[in-house]
Amino acid sequence: MDVAIVLFTRDLRVRDNPALASACANARAVVPLFVTDPALAVPRNRARFLADSVAVLRQELRELGGDLIIRHGDPVAEAIGIATRVGAQAIVVAGDVTRYAARRRERLDRESARHRIALEVTPGSHAVVTPGDLRPAGGDHYQVFTPYWRAWRAAAWRQPHPAPSAISLPEGIEPGGLPAAVSGCSPALVPGGERAGLDLVRRWLDGPLTGYGDKRDALAADATSRLSAYLRFGCVSPLELASAALDRPGGAEYCRQLAWRDFFHQVTAAFPDMGCADYRPGPRQWNADQDAIDAWRTGHTGIPIVDAGMRQLAQEGFMHNRARMITASFLTRTLGIDWRHGYRHFAELLADGDVANNAGNWQWVAGTGNSTRPGRVLSPLRQAARFDRDGEYVRRYVPELAALTAPHIHTPWQLPETRRRQLHYPNPIIELPVSH
Structure with a gap:
């Protein structure tokens, strides 16, 4: 074919990009396109990381002789509009699993057919093994991880695609400006790209x-x-x-x-509603204590290991995975607060705030998802003793407690009252027995 459009979504790379590889293999000229959708609210940390990544992708494509065409608006309308202007015969886009991506694909299907443009949805950009490739007997997806892991290890992986050696861009297309700079991000957020x-x-x-x-x-x-x-x-x-x-x-x-x-x-x-509905519905009574939610969000619960995790999140737009489990269990199992409050807060700050993994892990911890032990509660004190024995993680992110040594750094409420006042650190919002 003469011309193909590659609609980049969250596959912002030139190496092992199945959509880009397919377009370059089958078309004389390729239009790499990225569209910022005003209907899709992107929190600051992810917006900054995304802007970095788009800028780097443009540089890489230019070094290959092409460019990244950037537009602001409805991705479907912009892709169809450019395809019509340059006479593209095909639009290529990576497959994805979110409800937003599914709706975008449905509209692309419809509009591409109406304009007699072929639509190719390439698998494999976002996962090692494409969703849907592995299915249990008698089901459409694995509900438990261990059998999935066995099937995943036994699966044949595709061969990675090399980066294109060159890209030819049709003449006369205005490149468009990069996404605007983003301020107010976590101070230690890593660069994207x-x-x-x-x-x-x-x-x-x-x-x-x-x-x-x-x-x-x-x-x-x-x-x-x-x-x-x-x-x-x-x-x-x-x-x-x-x-x-x-x-x-x-x-x-x-x-x-x-x-x-x-x-x-x-x-x-x-289950595309993973980010808003219980995967395993059941009768549950959640606590609606807004003060407790606010203390958890800001890292002022008075439980040092929990506060350290929440402050790492605010500072870096990232949290250690073990800390994610501890803070999520504390919110949902210890305080009894609906997992959706935590999911939304994590989604607001995490640079990696992916719907599938963020919601999947929250539901796993809360007992509403894919855990085979839905009643499991992670004691923050036991977790601290096991995974931050000397208190170094707490000292790093809760400077009020930096002078304390173990075990008091994890249980500062046990110190004499005069010493507690000197720390300027809150008392626990909930009582945790030391033997808990």
Whole structure:
């Protein structure tokens, strides 16, 4: 064909991009297109990370002889409009699992057919194993992780696509301006984009991955990859990452976490309301204590390990996965507050705030999702003693307690009253027995 449009969504890379590879293989000229949709509210941290990623993608495409065409408006209307003007025969877009993506695809289907333009939806951009490729006997998706993990390990992975050697762009298309700069973000938010993501991948694979199995839950060690935002926006290919990691020391344990990511994608593909409705509905009575919700959000619950996690989130737009589980369990199981309050707060601040994984993990902890132990409660004190024994993680993010040593750093309410006042740290909003 002469011309194809590649509609970038959250696959903001040139390496192993099935949509871009397909368009470059089948069309003489390719129009890479990114559209910012005003109907899609993007919180500040993700908007900043997204803006970085789009700017880097434009640079990479220009180095290949092409460009990134940027528009602001309805993605379907903009894609059809440009396709009509340049005489494109096809629009190529990556498949996705959210309700927003499903509606966009339905409209693209309809409008492409009306304008006699072929629509190709490529699988495999956002997951190692495409949602829907693995199905249990008698069901449309896996509801429990362990059998999914076994099927995931046994699955044949596709071969990664190399970056195109060159891209030819039709003449006469105005490139459009980059997304506006974003202010008010978390002060320690990492930069977005494929280049930063690949640099981090190389450092991760060549060093810390080795100790991942032993150190991944140690809060102060910070021994996780921190690649979640790069995976969420497709700056890094999960398939390339898994392929490079699997046979290295620590790789099997790390790939298990990538499989969890795929697991929640296939759950969300089957249950698109994952971010707003209980996956396993049932009679539940949630507490509506707004003061407790506010204390949790700001990291002033008086429970140091919980407050450290919430303050890390505010400072970095990121939270260690073990801290995510602790803070989520505290909100939903200890305080009895609806998981949706936590899900929305995380979605507001996390640079990696992906619907499938954010909602999937919240529902897993709250007992409304895919956990095989829906009544499980994570004691914040036991978690602190196990995963922050010396209190280093708490000292890093709760400076009021920096002078305290273990065990008092995790239970400052046990100190004499005069010492407690000197700390300027709140008393716990709920009583936790030390033996809890």
